[in-house]
Amino acid sequence: MTPMTSNRIILVTGATGQQGGATARRLLADGRHVRALTRDTTSPAAVALASAGAELVAGDLDDRASLDAAAHGAHGVFSVQPTPGMPGLPARYGPDDEVRRGRNVADAAQAAGAQLLVYASAFGADHDSGLSTLESKRRIEEHIDAIGMPATVLRPTSFMENLLHPVWGLRDGALATPYNPDTRQQFIALSDIAAFAALAFDAPDRFRSRAFDLAGDTLTPPETAAAITRATGQEVPYVHIPLDAIRARSEEAARGIQSLNDGIYPLVDIERLRALHPGLLTFGDWLTHHGTARFKALLHT
Numbered sequence: 001m002t003p004m005t006s007n008r009i010i011l012v013t014g015a016t017g018q019q020g021g022a023t024a025r026r027l028l029a030d031g032r033h034v035r036a037l038t039r040d041t042t043s044p045a046a047v048a049l050a051s052a053g054a055e056l057v058a059g060d061l062d063d064r065a066s067l068d069a070a071a072h073g074a075h076g077v078f079s080v081q082p083t084p085g086m087p088g089l090p091a092r093y094g095p096d097d098e099v100r101r102g103r104n105v106a107d108a109a110q111a112a113g114a115q116l117l118v119y120a121s122a123f124g125a126d127h128d129s130g131l132s133t134l135e136s137k138r139r140i141e142e143h144i145d146a147i148g149m150p151a152t153v154l155r156p157t158s159f160m161e162n163l164l165h166p167v168w169g170l171r172d173g174a175l176a177t178p179y180n181p182d183t184r185q186q187f188i189a190l191s192d193i194a195a196f197a198a199l200a201f202d203a204p205d206r207f208r209s210r211a212f213d214l215a216g217d218t219l220t221p222p223e224t225a226a227a228i229t230r231a232t233g234q235e236v237p238y239v240h241i242p243l244d245a246i247r248a249r250s251e252e253a254a255r256g257i258q259s260l261n262d263g264i265y266p267l268v269d270i271e272r273l274r275a276l277h278p279g280l281l282t283f284g285d286w287l288t289h290h291g292t293a294r295f296k297a298l299l300h301t
Contacts, residue, residue: 008075010201011035011114013061013105015054016045018159019080019120019193026194027201028052037070061101064108071112076201079105080120081140083133085250087167095136102140110149116204117151118197119144123186123213124265125155131256141211152200153211156193157186157268160216160286163224164294170236173299175225178241178254180261185224186215186268189281189290196277215268217283224283231287232296 010027014020015036027034028049036054038046050056059066061081071077081101084094102119109117125137144151163169169177179185193214200207219227225238243261247254259265274280281289 007033009033009035009055009073010076010078011037011057011071011074011109012054012078013037014078014080014082015049016040016043017080017082018161018190019156020078021045021049022190022194023078023080023197024049024054025052026191026198028054030198030202032198032201035070035074037067061104062097064104067104067108068111071108071114074109074112074114076116076118076204077105077109077112077114078118078120078197079109081105083122084136085133085253087165095132098136099139099143102137103143106140106144106147106149106151110147115150116201116208117144117149118200119151119153120193120197121153121155121211123155123157123215123268124259126211127265129256129259131252131259133252133256150204150208152197152204152207152209154193154196154214155211156188156214158188160187160189160281160283160291163187163228164291164298170228170295170298171239173234174237174239175221175228176239176241177221178243178246178257179221181222181238181240182220183261184218184220184263184267185260186218186270187283188214188216189286191290192216192277192280195279196273199277212273213268214273215270216273216280216286218267218270219283227283227287228291228295231284231292232299234296234299236295236299 012024015024034054037059041056057070059070081098121137125134222238228236
């Protein structure tokens with residue numbers, strides 16, 4: 001990175017969330033000028049970013065004027081929106097809300113003359129899945145393409161960090177999951193999503209108009225449980241949750257899980273990604289550097 005590129009502003013939306021936060025921290029570590037968009041500039045996460053050198057700006061993805069102000073002078077924009085159904089979101093928040101917010105960010109980036117938009121989509125968004133959680137992201141991708149905004153699309157698989165959450169992973173000392181024991185599930189560390197965003201901003205000519213499915217490892221649920229067991233020294237069994245239990249809460253969630261159990265999506269070419277980013281973490285790497293202490297804390301509560 002040259003001094004000129006390090007001084008260029010990168011606007012990061014969702015800067016206090018999972019992907020946005022990881023991206024902001026990576027860009028700051030790389031010496032970038034990060035403008036972090038958040039609704040609350042006084043939150044602990046926002047204050048931590050400011051302490052690390054980020055420029056905080058208050059804004060809302062539903063408020064186009066605030067996005068235009070935040071994007072003014074930005075060389076690049078990182079765009080991420082919450083997926084409906086995620087824990088902590090209002091029940092009224094749905095796919096159309098996600099699409100509106102994603103389009104707002106893209107439009108603001110284009111109006112500001114940003115050179116590159118990096119959009120955090122999701123694995124499978126380019127397939128005809130019939131799942132609203134993926135269709136919303138495909139609609140955002142299509143809008144970015146339709147307005148001619150120079151962009152790189154990142155489509156991450158399951159986050160390794162989500163295995164720490166009882167909804168998707170560790171629950172009552174076990175790896176509780178609706179995925180079958182032979183399902184090959186792919187994972188990516190949040191830090192690696194951030195690394196690919198940083199690569200795109202560092203070399204926009206190389207990454208512009210490209211989409212990347214992202215994964216760092218491929219594991220079956222029993223293999224995942226065994227890896228956690230080895231890392232923590234505490235037995236973590238794999239417990240299969242019947243799909244009907246998921247279906248009772250959400251038919252769409254059950255269909256999404258069934259599609260992975262059936263193996264309808266091609267696996268991500270991890271070695272191709274590692275050629276671009278040699279530091280790409282396997283699940284074992286992530287446990288060593290990030291996950292083991294957090295799993296141990298959960299197992300001893």
